Amino acid sequence: MRPFKFTNTTTSYAAINLLDKNPNASFLAGGTNLLDLMKEDVERPDELIDITRLDLTSISSITTGTNSRGVSIGGLGKNTDAANHQLIRKNYPLLTKAILAGASAQIRNMATNGGNLLQRTRCSYFYDTAMPCNKRMPGTGCGAMDGFNRMHAIFGWSDNCVAVYPSDMAVALSALNASINVMQQDGKIRSIAINDFHRLPETHPEKDNVLNRGELITSIELPKNNFAAHAAYVKVRDRNSYAFALVSVAAGLVLDGNKIVSAHISMGGVAHKPWQALKAEAILKGKTATLTNFRLAAEAEMSEAKPLSHNKFKVGLGINTIISALEMALKGTDFKA
Amino acid sequence: MSQNNTKLTEEEKRLFGELMPEELDEIIQSGLNRRHFMKLIGLASAGLLASHLIGAEQLFARAIDMEIEDLNPMAVENGVTVNFKVNSIEKKVLIDSRTTLLDTLRERLGLTGSKKGCDHGQCGACTVIVDGNRVLSCLTLAATCEGKSVITIEGLAKNNELNPMQSAFLKHDSFQCGFCTPGQICSAVALMKEAKEGQASYVTHNIRETVTGIALSDDEIAERMSGNICRCGAYPNIVAAIKEAQTGKNIEQTWLFAG
Numbered sequence: 001m002r003p004f005k006f007t008n009t010t011t012s013y014a015a016i017n018l019l020d021k022n023p024n025a026s027f028l029a030g031g032t033n034l035l036d037l038m039k040e041d042v043e044r045p046d047e048l049i050d051i052t053r054l055d056l057t058s059i060s061s062i063t064t065g066t067n068s069r070g071v072s073i074g075g076l077g078k079n080t081d082a083a084n085h086q087l088i089r090k091n092y093p094l095l096t097k098a099i100l101a102g103a104s105a106q107i108r109n110m111a112t113n114g115g116n117l118l119q120r121t122r123c124s125y126f127y128d129t130a131m132p133c134n135k136r137m138p139g140t141g142c143g144a145m146d147g148f149n150r151m152h153a154i155f156g157w158s159d160n161c162v163a164v165y166p167s168d169m170a171v172a173l174s175a176l177n178a179s180i181n182v183m184q185q186d187g188k189i190r191s192i193a194i195n196d197f198h199r200l201p202e203t204h205p206e207k208d209n210v211l212n213r214g215e216l217i218t219s220i221e222l223p224k225n226n227f228a229a230h231a232a233y234v235k236v237r238d239r240n241s242y243a244f245a246l247v248s249v250a251a252g253l254v255l256d257g258n259k260i261v262s263a264h265i266s267m268g269g270v271a272h273k274p275w276q277a278l279k280a281e282a283i284l285k286g287k288t289a290t291l292t293n294f295r296l297a298a299e300a301e302m303s304e305a306k307p308l309s310h311n312k313f314k315v316g317l318g319i320n321t322i323i324s325a326l327e328m329a330l331k332g333t334d335f336k337a
Numbered sequence: 338m339s340q341n342n343t344k345l346t347e348e349e350k351r352l353f354g355e356l357m358p359e360e361l362d363e364i365i366q367s368g369l370n371r372r373h374f375m376k377l378i379g380l381a382s383a384g385l386l387a388s389h390l391i392g393a394e395q396l397f398a399r400a401i402d403m404e405i406e407d408l409n410p411m412a413v414e415n416g417v418t419v420n421f422k423v424n425s426i427e428k429k430v431l432i433d434s435r436t437t438l439l440d441t442l443r444e445r446l447g448l449t450g451s452k453k454g455c456d457h458g459q460c461g462a463c464t465v466i467v468d469g470n471r472v473l474s475c476l477t478l479a480a481t482c483e484g485k486s487v488i489t490i491e492g493l494a495k496n497n498e499l500n501p502m503q504s505a506f507l508k509h510d511s512f513q514c515g516f517c518t519p520g521q522i523c524s525a526v527a528l529m530k531e532a533k534e535g536q537a538s539y540v541t542h543n544i545r546e547t548v549t550g551i552a553l554s555d556d557e558i559a560e561r562m563s564g565n566i567c568r569c570g571a572y573p574n575i576v577a578a579i580k581e582a583q584t585g586k587n588i589e590q591t592w593l594f595a596g
Contacts, residue, residue: 006434100541229545
C-alpha cells in the first residue's frame with residue numbers, strides 16, 4: 001500500500017475543508033472497500049481523513065419537509081444498526097432485508113450507510129491494474145467488453161464500460177424512492193433523489209455518481225410508504241450467502257384487495273446503477289395481482305435487455321427473479337413458507 | 338509488553354514434563370513460545386493430549402509471550418500513536434499509518450492468534466471483536482482504533498479456563514487444519530450477543546418484529562457465519578459447536594449430503 005497521511009477530524013464542515021486542501025485526499029469511513037482497493041493499488045490517496053467519529057449516526061423519524069413521517073438514517077451509521085433499528089424493521093423491512101443480503105456480519109458491522117452507496121464496482125478488470133479499464137484509468141479501454149463478462153451489465157452499459165454497481169442496500173433504497181442528503185463545499189445541504197444519485201457509464205465511467213468532489217453524505221431519507229407489509233428482496237448468487245448478486249430484485253406492492261395500486265421494483269446486478277423496472281411497474285399498475293400479470297410485466301421489462309457474450313442467462317434469470325419477488329411480496333413480508 | 342507466563346501450575350509442569358521433557362526448563366525459564374504451542378497443536382491432532390484433556394485445555398488457554406521492540410520514531414513515515422485496549426490491557430503503539438489492526442496485533446503485539454488468510458476481507462480468518470462487535474482486522478486501520486477495546490482469540494479464556502465456545506469447538510472437532518478457527522470462534526462469540534439482542538439475518542422470518550434471545554437454527558447459524566470460510570469444510574462440526582455453546586445442551590451433528 002502506498003504511504004498516506006492519517007488525519008482526524010470531528011466536524012463535517014472541518015472534514016470537507018480538509019479534503020478541499022488536498023486533491024489527493026479521501027474520506028475514510030468503514031474502509032471495507034477503500035482499504036481493499038488501496039491494497040490492490042486501484043485507489044491511491046496520499047491522505048485519509050478519518051470521518052468515522054463525526055456525529056452522523058442517528059436514525060430518527062422525520063417530522064418536517066417533503067419526507068415528513070418518513071425516517072432519516074445517518075450517513076455514518078453502520079449497516080448493521082440501520083438494518084436492525086426498530087423504525088426500519090417495522091416500516092422498511094425491504095431495506096433491512098437488502099442490507100442483510102449484502103456482505104457478511106463482520107463487514108456490515110464496519111460498513112457505513114454512506115460508504116455503502118459509494119462502494120465501487122467489483123468488476124475484475126477494474127481491480128486488475130494490469131488490465132485496461134476506463135473506470136480506473138479513463139481512455140485505456142474496457143477489458144470486460146470482450147473478456148469474461150458473466151457478472152456484468154445487461155442494461156444501460158456503454159462501449160466504455162459494462163460494469164455493474166454492487167450494492168444491495170441501494171437497490172432497496174431505489175424501490176423506496178429514498179433521497180440522499182449531502183453537505184456541499186459551502187457547508188449547505190443538498191438533496192439528491194436516489195434514482196438520480198448513481199449514473200450510467202456513458203462516456204465517463206470513472207464517475208460512479210453525481211457527487212461533486214468534497215461533498216459528504218450526511219443522511220439518507222426514506223419517505224413514508226405503504227407497502228411495508230408487502231415487500232420482498234430476492235437475491236440470486238453463485239453461493240447462498242456472502243457473494244455479490246447475479247441478479248437481485250427489490251419489490252413492494254401497494255394493494256387494494258387483489259388489485260395493484262402501485263408496484264415498486266428495482267433490480268441489482270444488471271446495470272451501472274440500481275435499475276428501476278419502470279416498464280414492469282407501469283404494466284402492473286391497476287392490474288390484479290396474478291402470476292400471469294407478474295410474468296407479463298417481468299417479460300416486458302427484460303425484453304429490452306442487451307446481454308453480453310457471457311451473461312445471456314441474466315435475462316431469463318431476471319424474469320424469474322422479478323416474478324419470485326412479486327409473488328413473495330404478494331404473500332406478505334411476514335409470510336413464513 | 339512482556340507478560341510473565343512462566344508461572345506454571347504443578348499440573349502443567351507435570352504435563353509439559355511428560356509431553357516435551359527437553360523443553361521443560363526453557364518453558365519454566367522464559368515461558369511458552371510459539372514453537373511449543375505448535376508442538377502442542379501437533380500432539381493434540383495426533384490424539385496424544387487426549388489422556389490429559391483437562392490440562393491441555395488450560396495450556397491452549399495460555400497466551401504466548403513474545404518480545405517485540407518498539408519502532409524507532411525517526412524511521413517511521415506517517416507515524417500514528419494509538420492508545421487502545423487489547424484483551425483488557427492498555428496498549429500504546431507507534432505504527433505506520435498504513436498498518437492494519439491485524440498486522441498490529443500480529444507483528445507489534447505478538448498476538449498471532451488472529452490469522453491473515455486473504456487480507457482482503459473475503460475469508461474471515463482475521464475476525465476480532467472491537468467494542469463488542471465482530472469486525473475484520475485486515476480491513477481496519479489500527480489508526481482508527483484509538484480509545485477502542487479489542488478482544489482477540491487470546492483474550493477469550495479467563496484464568497486458564499477456556500471460553501465455552503472454545504470448549505465446544507474442541508469437543509465437536511470443529512476444525513481440521515485450524516487456520517480459520519480463531520476467526521470462527523471470535524465470530525461465533527460475537528454472534529451469541531447478536532442473537533441475544535435479537536439482530537435479524539437474511540434468513541430470519543418475520544423481520545418486522547424483533548424477538549430477543551433468538552434460538553439459532555442450523556440455517557440461521559450458516560447464514561450468520563457465512564463471513565468465515567473453512568476450506569477444510571468443518572462446517573457441520575462448527576454449527577454443532579455453536580448450537581451447543583448457545584443452548585448449553587449436548588448437541589449432535591445434523592447434516593445431509595447435498596441433494
